[in-house]
Amino acid sequence: MKEISIPGDKSISHRSLLIGSLCRGKTRIKNLLRAGDIFSTIACLKGLGIRIEETEDGDFVVEGGCFKKPDGILDCGNSGTTIRLLSGILAGQEFEATLDGDSSLRKRPMKRVGEPLTLMGANIIGDYPPIKVKGSYLKGITYKLPVASAQVKSAILLAGLMASGKTTVIEPLPSRDHTERMLEFFGVPIERDGSTICIDGPVEISGDREITVPPDFSSSAFFIAGGLLIDHPIIIRNVNINQTRTGFLECLKKMGANFEILNKKLLCNEPVGDIVVKKSRLHGINIGKEIVPRMIDEIPILAILACFAEGRTKIEGAEELRVKESDRISSIASGLSKLGARIEELPDGMVIDGGYPLKGATIDSYDDHRIAMAFSIASLVVEKIEIKGKECVDISFPSFFDILYSIDTSKIYR
Numbered sequence: 001m002k003e004i005s006i007p008g009d010k011s012i013s014h015r016s017l018l019i020g021s022l023c024r025g026k027t028r029i030k031n032l033l034r035a036g037d038i039f040s041t042i043a044c045l046k047g048l049g050i051r052i053e054e055t056e057d058g059d060f061v062v063e064g065g066c067f068k069k070p071d072g073i074l075d076c077g078n079s080g081t082t083i084r085l086l087s088g089i090l091a092g093q094e095f096e097a098t099l100d101g102d103s104s105l106r107k108r109p110m111k112r113v114g115e116p117l118t119l120m121g122a123n124i125i126g127d128y129p130p131i132k133v134k135g136s137y138l139k140g141i142t143y144k145l146p147v148a149s150a151q152v153k154s155a156i157l158l159a160g161l162m163a164s165g166k167t168t169v170i171e172p173l174p175s176r177d178h179t180e181r182m183l184e185f186f187g188v189p190i191e192r193d194g195s196t197i198c199i200d201g202p203v204e205i206s207g208d209r210e211i212t213v214p215p216d217f218s219s220s221a222f223f224i225a226g227g228l229l230i231d232h233p234i235i236i237r238n239v240n241i242n243q244t245r246t247g248f249l250e251c252l253k254k255m256g257a258n259f260e261i262l263n264k265k266l267l268c269n270e271p272v273g274d275i276v277v278k279k280s281r282l283h284g285i286n287i288g289k290e291i292v293p294r295m296i297d298e299i300p301i302l303a304i305l306a307c308f309a310e311g312r313t314k315i316e317g318a319e320e321l322r323v324k325e326s327d328r329i330s331s332i333a334s335g336l337s338k339l340g341a342r343i344e345e346l347p348d349g350m351v352i353d354g355g356y357p358l359k360g361a362t363i364d365s366y367d368d369h370r371i372a373m374a375f376s377i378a379s380l381v382v383e384k385i386e387i388k389g390k391e392c393v394d395i396s397f398p399s400f401f402d403i404l405y406s407i408d409t410s411k412i413y414r
C-alpha cells in the first residue's frame with residue numbers, strides 16, 4: 001500500500017486566514033496550505049495591515065483587528081476565492097480598495113459578488129478585475145443565489161458579519177460549506193435550514209483559537225483517480241470528506257470504483273477520514289446538474305477516468321466550468337481529443353465514450369493547475385504525455401509532481 005501525503009485544503013486555508021483576520025485576538029493555523037493562491041491571500045491581508053507570521057514549528061498566526069486602507073492595488077494573483085471572499089470583507093470597511101489579478105483572473109465574472117454586496121450598501125465598480133470596492137455601513141439582505149457558488153455565498157456571509165440585521169442566503173443547490181462550518185467553530189451563531197443560511201449581524205468574533213487544516217479533497221482526488229488506474233493500492237489519511245465536496249466519490253461509487261473510507265472523525269468542525277483506493281474496472285455514468293457544485297473542481301479528473309471506463313459518461317449542468325481558471329470544458333475537450341479520446345463538447349458539459357486506447361501527445365495546461373494535474377494522472381498509464389506549462393500546479397499543490405514521480409511507473413514523461 002502506497003501512502004500519500006496531501007497538503008492542506010485550499011478553501012479551508014483561505015477561510016482560516018480571512019476569518020482569522022476578522023477576529024479579535026490571535027488565530028493559530030496548523031497545516032496551512034503553502035501554495036500560490038494562499039500566498040495571494042496572505043499578501044492581500046498584509047497589504048490591509050493584518051499581521052500574519054510563521055512560527056518556528058511551521059504554523060501561521062494571524063492577528064486580527066483593524067484593516068487599514070492599502071497603499072496600492074491588492075494583487076489576488078490567480079485566486080478567485082481571494083478576490084471574491086475579500087470583496088465581502090472589504091464591503092464593510094471604511095475605505096476604498098482596488099483588487100486585481102493575473103490574466104486568467106481578469107476574465108472571471110465579479111458581478112456575481114458585486115450585485116449582492118451593492119444591495120447591502122457597498123459600492124463595487126467593475127464586472128471583471130480590476131474591481132474597486134468602496135466599503136460602507138452595511139445592512140442585512142435576503143439573497144437568492146442565481147448560481148450555486150460557495151465563493152459568492154461566502155462573500156455575502158462575511159459581509160453579513162459586519163452588517164446590521166439579518167443576512168440570509170438561499171442556495172439553489174448545496175455548495176461547499178466551509179465558511180459556515182468555520183464560523184460555527186469560531187462561535188458565531190449561524191442558522192442553517194436546508195438551503196437557507198442566516199447570520200444576525202453585526203457579530204464580533206473572539207480569537208485565540210487554533211485551527212488545523214485537513215488535507216485537501218480536491219488535491220487527493222487526483223491520486224484517488226491514480227489509485228483506480230494503477231496496480232498498487234493507495235492510502236491518503238485524514239482527508240477532508242465534507243459531503244459538500246465529495247460528489248466525486250459518489251460518482252466513483254456508481255462507476256464501480258473500489259475504495260473505502262476508514263477512521264471517520266471531526267477535525268475543527270470538518271469531517272475527515274482515511275481513503276484507501278484499489279485498481280478498479282469502471283463503467284460510464286450520467287452526471288447531472290444537482291451534483292455538479294459538490295464536485296466542480298473534480299470534473300477534469302473525472303473526465304480522464306471516463307476515458308478508462310467502459311461505455312458512455314455524460315456530464316451536464318456544468319457550465320460554471322467555463323468560468324474557472326480556464327474554460328475547463330474546452331481545455332479538457334482539446335486535451336482529450338489530442339490523446340485520441342472520443343469526446344464531444346456540450347455547452348454545459350461533455351460526452352465521453354470510454355474504453356478506447358489513448359496515445360501520448362503534448363497537452364496544453366492553459367495555465368490551469370487542475371488541467372495540468374488531471375492530464376498528468378493520465379500519464380501514469382499512457383506513455384509520452386507531455387504537459388505544457390505544468391509549473392501552474394504550484395497554485396494549489398506544489399508537491400504534486402514529487403508525489404506523482406514517487407509512484408513507480410515507467411510511463412511518466414518528465
Ligand code: S3P
Nearest residue numbers: 011081148149150151152296297
Ligand atoms: C471555492 C469555490 C468553488 C471552487 C473553487 C474554490 C471556494 O468556486 O471551484 O476552486 O473556496 O469557495 P465557485 O464558488 O465559483 O463555484
